[in-house]
Amino acid sequence: MNRRLVLLCLITACVVLMPFRSPAPLVYTPGEGWTYEPVGGEGKWRRARAKDQMDVAQAAFDKRDYSLALKATRHLVKTWPLSDYAPRAQYLAGRCYEAKHNDQKAFDHYQKILEKYPKSENVKEVLQRQFEIAGRFLKGQRFKLWGYIPAFPSMDRTAGMFDKIVKNGPYSDVAPHAQLRIGAAREKQSHFPEAVKAYETAADRYHDRPQVAADAIYRTGIAYQKQAKTAEYDQSVAGQSIAQFTDFLTLYPQDPRVPQAQKIMTALKVEQARGNFETAKYYEKRKKWNGALVYYNEVVLHDPNSLFATEARKRIDAIKQRTQTARK
Numbered sequence: 001m002n003r004r005l006v007l008l009c010l011i012t013a014c015v016v017l018m019p020f021r022s023p024a025p026l027v028y029t030p031g032e033g034w035t036y037e038p039v040g041g042e043g044k045w046r047r048a049r050a051k052d053q054m055d056v057a058q059a060a061f062d063k064r065d066y067s068l069a070l071k072a073t074r075h076l077v078k079t080w081p082l083s084d085y086a087p088r089a090q091y092l093a094g095r096c097y098e099a100k101h102n103d104q105k106a107f108d109h110y111q112k113i114l115e116k117y118p119k120s121e122n123v124k125e126v127l128q129r130q131f132e133i134a135g136r137f138l139k140g141q142r143f144k145l146w147g148y149i150p151a152f153p154s155m156d157r158t159a160g161m162f163d164k165i166v167k168n169g170p171y172s173d174v175a176p177h178a179q180l181r182i183g184a185a186r187e188k189q190s191h192f193p194e195a196v197k198a199y200e201t202a203a204d205r206y207h208d209r210p211q212v213a214a215d216a217i218y219r220t221g222i223a224y225q226k227q228a229k230t231a232e233y234d235q236s237v238a239g240q241s242i243a244q245f246t247d248f249l250t251l252y253p254q255d256p257r258v259p260q261a262q263k264i265m266t267a268l269k270v271e272q273a274r275g276n277f278e279t280a281k282y283y284e285k286r287k288k289w290n291g292a293l294v295y296y297n298e299v300v301l302h303d304p305n306s307l308f309a310t311e312a313r314k315r316i317d318a319i320k321q322r323t324q325t326a327r328k
Contacts, residue, residue, distance in 0.1 A: 047071050050080040057092055066096040089119035103133045104144060107161060111285040114168045125163060125173065134161035138181055138188075159185040160197075176202060176212040183219055192227035196220055215250040218261065221245040223262060228271075235275050238268050273303040277312060284302065289319050 015207075030033035045060075045068055047053040049103045057072035073089040073096070080086060090113045097106035110126045120126070136160040137143070142150040162185065165178040183198035224241035252258070280295035292315070299312040 006092040007122070018047040022216065037232065040151070046075060049164065050076055050083040050085045052084040053079075054089060057089060061092055061096060064099070066099050069093075070096045081116075087113055087120040087122075091120070091122055092127070096131065098129070098133070102144070102148075103136060103141065103226060106225065107133045111164060111168075116175050123169070127169050127174050129167070130161070130165050131178055134158060134165065138185055139159065153190045155185040170205070176209055179205065180212070180215060183216075183223065187226070190226075190230070192223045192230070196227075199223060209251070215253070215256055217244055217248045218255075218257055221248060221261065221264070228268070234271055238272050242268050242272075269303040270306055270308075273299045273306045273308040273312075276302070277308045280312065280315065282318065284315065289323055293319055 002064045017216055024293075045056050047056060053072055053076040057069050057076065060069035060072060063094075071091055073093040074196075075084050076089040077093075090109060094106045094109035094113070097103070097109060110130050113120055113126050114123065137153065140153050142152055143154050143157060145151045157180045162178040162182045165184070169175055179198060179202040183195040183202070186195035186198060187191070199216045199220040203213050203220065206212040206216070219239050221244035224237050224244060228235075228238040228241060242265055245265045248255070248260060248261055276295045276298040280292045280299065283289075283291035283295065296316045298311040298320075299306075300309045300316075303309055
């Protein structure tokens with residue numbers, strides 16, 4: 001009796017664990033998972049040759065039957081991964097996911113093309129499509145949980161997408177713009193040092209592309225400016241921003257953003273002067289004459305035509321007279 005019970009349990013376990021096809025409309029295929037099949041149409045989209053399977057996928061895509069096209073492409077790539085049609089099938093799968101508004105999966109399928117089939121004829125188009133997808137996430141499109149439930153925007157993941165694009169084709173048409181957008185994503189997070197690093201990489205790597213290099217230097221100045229405004233005003237970072245804008249004005253004097261760069265520089269210099277002036281006053285009140293002189297001189301040096309500089313000169317003369325009198 002016990003033997004029969006044990007044997008029955010083993011048979012039951014084998015049946016439960018064994019991969020099998022369920023009755024339509026849901027069909028389970030080992031390695032492919034569950035798919036929907038209309039009653040009477042189970043497996044009719046499968047073909048014995050890669051070319052014929054590709055024809056099924058393309059015809060379904062042309063009819064906007066993206067679910068069928070996805071099943072056909074997945075089967076082709078799994079069954080004939082080294083065929084001439086596999087890269088095209090992988091590409092078509094990405095197009096299907098884009099059409100179904102699942103940009104994450106579309107990006108990942110395009111990534112597989114670049115990793116598995118780097119010599120595919122449509123690499124340039126694939127990079128462009130990845131760039132456009134990442135751009136939508138940069139604008140605030142939400143990432144999805146499990147590929148279906150809209151959850152939240154993520155600039156970390158967005159920056160990661162642009163980074164993959166750069167690595168996929170560092171000297172492609174879209175790579176310089178992808179590198180710049182890594183910086184833009186970091187700016188949206190207020191991670192300004194990382195933004196600066198991304199922009200500086202763009203300026204250095206693509207220095208032979210004037211528009212990209214100009215954009216990178218300008219945005220580096222902006223990122224430094226934003227960083228300088230966080231918490232306590234950072235005089236050294238403000239100075240780095242001014243240095244970047246100075247380079248920008250020198251290298252690209254005809255750029256339409258020159259007036260805006262000059263305006264920002266003026267505001268930064270005024271703020272630098274104010275900060276140094278307040279620091280000098282702090283030292284002067286505590287009779288730390290040398291410290292006060294250092295910061296009053298900084299005011300005059302960095303913004304000699306400001307009202308702060310005029311007052312700083314007066315305070316320098318007064319301190320010098322005081323110290324000379326004290327020595328006598």
